[in-house]
Amino acid sequence: MDNDHLKKIVEGALLASGRSLDIGHLQGLFDIDQVPAKDQLLAVLEDIENECGNRGYELTKTASGYRFQVRQELAPWINRLWEEKPKKYSRALLETLALIAYRQPLTRGDIEEIRGVSVSSEIVKTLLEREWVRVVGHRDVPGRPALYATTREFLDYFNLKSLEDLPALSEIRDIDSIDPELSLQVAETREAETTENAEEQLSDSLEESAVEQEMPETDEESRLQQN
The missing domain is CATH 1.10.10.10 (Winged helix-like DNA-binding domain superfamily/Winged helix DNA-binding domain)
Incomplete structure (x- = not known):
């Protein structure tokens, strides 16, 4: 042909x-x-x-x-x-999604420990319904909490080819190359700060992308956005 x-x-x-x-x-x-x-x-x-x-x-x-x-x-x-306005997602939802994207797989308890506040059932329900996250297993501890990870739908929606397209945490590697003798405590502290900054950057990026891309789900939408 x-x-x-x-x-x-x-x-x-x-x-x-x-x-x-x-x-x-x-x-x-x-x-x-x-x-x-x-x-x-x-x-x-x-x-x-x-x-x-x-x-x-x-x-x-x-x-x-x-x-x-x-x-x-x-x-x-x-x-x-x-006529319907694009749906806007809460900061808490996008921060939760950013944490899962960077540190997956995570349990709900892990997310609450990192953020310092509880994660509402509605946030988890929304992420699952949007098919941005899925349950990939259960942690082998009492209660066997679900482990969450991102999906291909998450990558597609935010125009990411893979998780490698997320904002890089290259600063962590730079610290090791500059001074390999840094104490573990200092390295861990700097890594936590760097990761937090990158997660905040991703959260901002997700918020902007969600507002720009979210449209009412109609037949015409699929012809324009094709997914």
């Missing part, structure tokens, strides 16, 4: 899917004797991405695959298509 025809099929599939599609999903659109090679699909996706350069939407690679979405800088105008 020539690339031009393949490109049209891929574009149509991405527009109609309403979610991210990976290479396996795209290959699954074809009969066994017509399945395009991975390299051919990657080349087509690269062409589509380049062609979107001057358009109001873009092809984005997420943790789950590829999708079309409206460019974030256009959100102030596109949001006016809906």
Whole structure:
């Protein structure tokens, strides 16, 4: 199959899917004797991405695959298509999400110990319903509390390809390289401060991204944001 025809099929599939599609999903659109090679699909996706350069939407690679979405800088105008205001999440929810993202897996008790305040059941319920976190196991202690970790949906929503795209805690490594003789107590103190700052940065980033991206869940939304 020539690339031009393949490109049209891929574009149509991405527009109609309403979610991210990976290479396996795209290959699954074809009969066994017509399945395009991975390299051919990657080349087509690269062409589509380049062609979107001057358009109001873009092809984005997420943790789950590829999708079309409206460019974030256009959100102030596109949001006016809906009368309902974008949902705003509380600072406590975003701080909880940031802690899970950095230190996963965590129990609810771990989060409460770090934040110094209780975590409401509503926050945990919201994170689970949004599929931003999931239960990945239980700690082997009395009560067997659930262990929470982030999901692919979390990465997709906040436009992260992987957890490596989170703000880096490079300062910790820099401390070790500058003075490897630092006492454990000093290193632990500096690490806690650095992690806290990075978590605050991520929380701010998540808050901004959530306000910009959250729209009422309608059929039209999937065609614009594609997930």
